[in-house]
Amino acid sequence: MSKGKLDEIGADGRGRRTRWTAAVARTMLEECAASGESIAAFAKRRGFDPQRLRLWKQRLGNKSSTPAPAAEFLPVRVADTKPKETPRARISEFEVVLAKGRTIRIGKDFDSHSLCRLVEALEGGAR
Incomplete structure (x- = not known):
């Protein structure tokens, strides 16, 4: 839209x-959606309050003349x-190093x- 058109839909310059x-x-x-901008960024660039667009979006129920894209399924693998498992992982699941420096290797099924x-x-x- 041209600057003149903005005057018709936004502020009149005065x-x-x-x-x-x-x-x-x-x-x-529709223009806001096509721009990819947020409502706030679009409204700022066009020179009007973003709340105006949000209210119209709510009022119209987000119905526009361009239909929303159809949902599609994507392949999943x-x-x-x-x-x-690494060779070390097969030997023990984890190690505990005690306060006195001793190391205990603990297997998968420990009590x-x-x-x-x-x-x-x-x-x-000592704990």
């Missing part, structure tokens, strides 16, 4: 506002969910009660 018709509002909503007893024995009851 600080007075003009009223929008539903057709003008619909056109502005399911990846293998099992993590690849937490037994581990606590082992740590207490190795550390001399």
Whole structure:
């Protein structure tokens, strides 16, 4: 739209506002959507209050003459969910380094009660 057209739909150059018709509002909503800008950025560039466009969007129910693009399905590939094991991972799941410098390698299926007893024995009851 030209600057003259902006005067018809926005401010008249003397600080007075003009009223929008539903057709003008619909056109502005379409132009805003096509621009890829936010409502605030579009309104600022065009010289009107963004709330005006938001209210018309609500009033019109976001109905524009251009239909919304149809939803589409995208192909999906399911990846293998099992993590690849490294040789070290097969030996132990993790290591615990105790306060006195000892290291305990703990396997996949460990018993937490037994581990606590082992740590207490190795550390001399210190926690």
